[in-house]
Amino acid sequence: MFDIIDNFLREHAPSWYRTPQVQTAVLGLVFFWVFAAYTTIQFYAASTYGSDLAADSVSAIYLTFTLTCLISPGIVNKWGCRRSMFYGVLGYASLVLVSLIYFLCGGTIWTRRLVVMGGAVLGCGASILWTAQGRLILQYASRAELETNVKPTDDGKKMSKSNSATQSGKLVGMFWAIFQCSSLVGGSISFLYYNNKPQGSTTLYALFLVFILIGALFTQTLLPPEILLMTPTTDTMNNVEDVEETSTELTPLTVNDNAKYASEALPIQTRFSDDLSNQSWTQESLGTLKLFFTQRMMFLFLLFFYTGFNQPYQQATFGNRFFTRRTIGVELIVFHLMEIIGAIVCGRLLDFESPTVTRRKRAIACLVAFIVINTTGNMLAAIQEYAAKQNGSAVAHDIADMSVVLPSLAFACWGFSDAQIQVFCYWLMADFFTSGSDHSRAVGCYKCAQSFGTSIGFYCIPTSRLSEVSQLTFSSLVFIAGTALAFSQLPPS
Structure with missing residues (x-):
């Protein structure tokens, strides 16, 4: 199947399709289809499976997600991004399949165990999927930056470069906005369905399975970064040696990529392939662990941890107590709309081009805005x-009451700030790491810390373990410490 799709794309992919911007949009569509299903499954897990089975399944997901992140960079480096993403998406399909069996067989003991096993498989697939996504989008950004920073001079015969322009913020922001649209669609589906029927069914989960399989097919329409087109003129194509001399500092792909652009005579099989690693599985795993324990990644660990630790309190502990059941759906729409706006705004801020505004200043501005809004x-x-x-219990606010304004503003701030820090982390990794293999390892470390934070956050949700006020206090302390440490790991002036 992979070869058939590759051959079709070689022959029929138009030039407009072979750009970093369009490919980022396609990457967003992969996640749109997958998470339109999975977001709804996760949010309504307690209603669908019951609280105990839902807790066991979610725990299995994030446990295997966290552990597999230590080896997922090696898998992506050796398999390639598109193949890894395809199998990663199928991991999400495993939970839907076992859920169908669970509904058909009436929730027996062995089907309950299957649901937990399906969650474990999903966690493994998720780590591979997100690691491949991170590497791919950072490499797409490298391609876009090469086009922005290396431009023809006035005589049209030589190339010049600018080190100030970045594209990773805009592309990650675009991806994040498209990805967050899945929550809006999933929320609408769940509102229409669960409004009449409180539990899941084979019909609903069959629809979810179709969504996920569409996402799996979309992974194969993605193009490797090596064959994406820029917009060179005929003269600049004839002067590719000048590009190589002036742009080697921009991206690890520069020399090889420009050679590919310059020589259309290269065999198409050579040009249409991911940059695969020749290292052994042991070497790949050690490379990830070595990067994880560098000073830079250790200083960023708490910030990465916070990006996963924050939402269990925000959406579960706070949302389920301070909003009525029908209002929660509206609040989630508000949250994800602000995610979309925050991703676009933050991406443009981080890539703002000015001779006086350095990358370091942009990073500081983004972190300060994150601190204020969060x-x-x-x-x-x-x-x-x-x-x-003071009242002895939380008051659930309804969408029809004016009292809902303040907690709704909290949700809006959290949605905006979450998108800010997610885009910022990707932008920072794009600035710090250059090679495709290091992109995989950096994203693997990021997702490992994030997933660990999510699992700890869910573990702390029961008030018998940590009170509501203590959860907010702990979350705020991690936020303050993680952001403070991040200020020591900014791009140089």
Whole structure:
């Protein structure tokens, strides 16, 4: 199947399709289809499976996700991004398949165990999928930056470069916005369905399976970064040696990529392939562990951890207590709309081109904005928690009441700030790491810390383990410490 699709793309992919921007949009569509199904499954897990089975399944997902992140960079480096993403998406399909069996067989003991096993398989697939996505989008950004930074001079015969322009923020922001649209679609489907029927069914999960399989097929329409087109003129194509001399610092793909552009006579089989690693599985795993324990990644660990640790409290502990059941759906729409806006705004801020605004200044501005907006959300939540403590219990606000405004603003701030910090982390990795293999390892470390944070966040949700106020306090402390440490790991002036 892979060869058939490759041959078709070789012969029929138009030039407009072979650009970093279009490929980023296609990458977003992969995640749109997959997570339109999975977001709904995860959010309504307690209603669908019951609280105990839902907790066991989610725990299995994030446990295997965290552990597999240590080896997923090696898998991606050796298999390639598109193949890894295809199999990673199928991991999500495994949970849907076992859920269909669970519904058909009436929730027996062995089908309950199958659901937990399906969650474990999903976690393994998720780590591979997200690692491949991270590497691919960072390499697409490298391609886009090569086009932006290396431009023809006035005489049209030589190339010049600029080191200030970046594209990773815009592309990651575009991907994140398209990806977050899946939550809006999934929320709409779940609202229409669960409004009439409180539990899942074979019909609903069959629809989810179709969505995920469409996402798996979309992975094969992605193009390797090596064959994406820029917009060179005829003269610049004839002066590719000048490009090689002036752009070697821009991206690890520069020399090989420009050679590919310059020589259309290269065999198409050579040009249509991922940059695969020749290292052994042991060497790949050791490479990831070595990167994980570098000073840079250790200083960024708490920030990475926070990107996963924040939402269990925000959406589960806070959302389920301070909103009525029908209002939660609206609040999630608000949250994800702000994710979309935040991703676009932050991406443009980080890639803002100016001779006086360096990458370091852009990074500082982004972190300061993140601190202000996220702190606002936490303070609004603290006001609600204080009132709940005074009253003895939380008041569930309805969408028809004016009292819903303050907790809704907290949700809006959290959605915007979450997109900010997610885009910032990818942008930072694009700036710090150059080779495709290091992109995989960096994203693997990031996702490992993030997944670990999510699993700890879900573990702390029961108030018997950590009270609601303590959860908010702990989350705020991690936020403050992680952001403070991140200021020591910024691009140089």
